[in-house]
Amino acid sequence: xxxxxxxxxxxxxxxxLLADNVLILGQRLGEWCGHGPxxxxxxxxxxxxxxxxxxxxxxxQYAAEVLGNPxxxxxxxxxxxxxxxxxxxxxxxxxxxxxxxIIRQFLFDSWHYYFLExxxxxxxxxxxxxxxxxxxxxxxxLRFSSEWTIRLGDGTEESHKxxxxxxxxxxxxxxxxxxxxxxxxxxxxxxxxxxxxxxSAKVAQKRKAIFExxxxxxxxxxxxxxxxKKGLHTEHLGFILTELQYMQRAYPGLQW
Amino acid sequence: MRTTHLExxxxxxxxxxxxxxxxxxxxxxxxxxxxxQISQHxxxxxxxxxxxxxxxxxxPTLRRKAALLAKVQDEAGHGLYLYCAAETLGVxxxxxxxxxxxxxxxxxxxxxxxxIAWADMGAIGWLVDGAAIMNxxxxxRASYGxxxxxxxxxxxEESFHxxxxxxxxxxxxxxxxxxxxxxxxxxxxxxWPSLMMFGPNDAESQHTEQxxxxxxxxxxNDELRQKFVDxxxxxxxILGITIPDPDLxxxxxxxxxxxxxINWDEFWQVVKGNGPCNQERMEARIKAHExxxxxxxxxxxxxxxxxQKLTEQVA
Numbered sequence: 001x002x003x004x005x006x007x008x009x010x011x012x013x014x015x016x017l018l019a020d021n022v023l024i025l026g027q028r029l030g031e032w033c034g035h036g037p038x039x040x041x042x043x044x045x046x047x048x049x050x051x052x053x054x055x056x057x058x059x060x061q062y063a064a065e066v067l068g069n070p071x072x073x074x075x076x077x078x079x080x081x082x083x084x085x086x087x088x089x090x091x092x093x094x095x096x097x098x099x100x101x102i103i104r105q106f107l108f109d110s111w112h113y114y115f116l117e118x119x120x121x122x123x124x125x126x127x128x129x130x131x132x133x134x135x136x137x138x139x140x141x142l143r144f145s146s147e148w149t150i151r152l153g154d155g156t157e158e159s160h161k162x163x164x165x166x167x168x169x170x171x172x173x174x175x176x177x178x179x180x181x182x183x184x185x186x187x188x189x190x191x192x193x194x195x196x197x198x199x200s201a202k203v204a205q206k207r208k209a210i211f212e213x214x215x216x217x218x219x220x221x222x223x224x225x226x227x228x229k230k231g232l233h234t235e236h237l238g239f240i241l242t243e244l245q246y247m248q249r250a251y252p253g254l255q256w
Numbered sequence: 257m258r259t260t261h262l263e264x265x266x267x268x269x270x271x272x273x274x275x276x277x278x279x280x281x282x283x284x285x286x287x288x289x290x291x292x293q294i295s296q297h298x299x300x301x302x303x304x305x306x307x308x309x310x311x312x313x314x315x316p317t318l319r320r321k322a323a324l325l326a327k328v329q330d331e332a333g334h335g336l337y338l339y340c341a342a343e344t345l346g347v348x349x350x351x352x353x354x355x356x357x358x359x360x361x362x363x364x365x366x367x368x369x370x371x372i373a374w375a376d377m378g379a380i381g382w383l384v385d386g387a388a389i390m391n392x393x394x395x396x397r398a399s400y401g402x403x404x405x406x407x408x409x410x411x412x413e414e415s416f417h418x419x420x421x422x423x424x425x426x427x428x429x430x431x432x433x434x435x436x437x438x439x440x441x442x443x444x445x446x447x448w449p450s451l452m453m454f455g456p457n458d459a460e461s462q463h464t465e466q467x468x469x470x471x472x473x474x475x476x477n478d479e480l481r482q483k484f485v486d487x488x489x490x491x492x493x494i495l496g497i498t499i500p501d502p503d504l505x506x507x508x509x510x511x512x513x514x515x516x517x518i519n520w521d522e523f524w525q526v527v528k529g530n531g532p533c534n535q536e537r538m539e540a541r542i543k544a545h546e547x548x549x550x551x552x553x554x555x556x557x558x559x560x561x562x563x564q565k566l567t568e569q570v571a
Contacts (some may be wrong), residue, residue: 027313030309030313030325031312031313033305033309033328034305034306034309034328034540035309035540035544035547036544037541037544037547037549039302039332039335039339041551042305042332042544043333046325048323049312049325050325052330053321053322054322054326056318057318074318078316078317097309097546098548150558151558152551152554152558154558154561155554155555156548156553157549158553158554159550159553159557166285182359244313244314247315247316247374248316250433251434254316254434255431256320256424256428
């Protein structure tokens, strides 16, 4: 089975956006397994990877049900190529070092938490149930990445420098989560998708507060031209999918 | 009390199946033996994360990816409790990690073999965790309390991993001929190293006799190896794959399976550092530790600043 993915259904596109975000970030965090700075952080990052893979499955399963046969959570994850992936570009950025991983995580969590808070009130019952389940995990992610941003930002001179460099580097990707794609706007008007305009102040406030406490300078906002939500990605995603999809591509159609 | 008297008391306690606790008197060699064994076990858990972690990004389905992540995370958790159990004997985790990184401490040699195929996730769960359980279940009754208690929890999780590994193998063996060949290939590569996990034959084993007397060990290497073979052969039959040992056959008289000679030259070479992945595994652990140094320093510096602030507030 090789699915050429063409569904334009906004609900499907939206589920894929939410699923792809967490799957790709989970995939990145999974790369840390066995290589963390201490055993405790190794466990935490692997645990977040596990949470994210679990969350992605809930969204993919829903999308697959909407699409019907022969779609499944696995066909959606493993048989779509780069242009059919809707994740924001932030999550595909490489781990590099613990500083970049933490900043990436905080930029994601500081959006994800407030996003899920609202998604719980979605007019779509299934999405609202997934949000209610996920937000418990995400509340902890946000606490962890906030605390580590502060600890490393306000730690040693060296850690401060690394964190500031990571923030400067990733800042350009910080706003995409707040810019709605066309399919998102359509669902916002139907009360299904989260109205991003409503959460943007909370997200900005949280980021400002944590960066301040971390003694990190928040760079000026940069207009963002990327559009991962519409399948336009950085060079990283192709390599991520190469690994992620290797088995299903090399041995198509088998049960594992 | 004279030392001999203390030693007699200690041995009496052990003979009476009482647990030795961290603050109890214990012979220095008992302490050292335990530190060696517990830390070796802890190191095995964290080095063991690497060969399986190798397949997290390539697991064939989302369900398998989640299960593998959970499994490797359990191993990290086991490492953590075991380091804590070792710390109750008066040695720090930093010291133990130094010993690992400098090659002074050993870890299970099985993890110096490469995981080159997805089927290896099945074979490791089924055979390596299966062998580990044989070794570890008796340790739940080990004489040293903190170790025994850590092992109770570890064994529960390991037996879940073993079933999970067997289930991966079962899925492959019920699959296409290609998948069945993958399962067979993994068994071919992991069978003999799994038998080596029980350590040298009893006649060659340096540590067994004293450890049995102290009830750190309950069975000898050869007894455990035999138990493992006896338990595993029927499982391979269910899978319909062949154990790569032409000498393997049921011995009616002994009531056990006979099996072929283990290549001990290979075992000792891998122990000495000449296995296929020894260098990579150590490099990965050392790199993680060195790359993490600035993180650990920063966390410490931040904690110090916070406690200083607190002191100033109180003053």
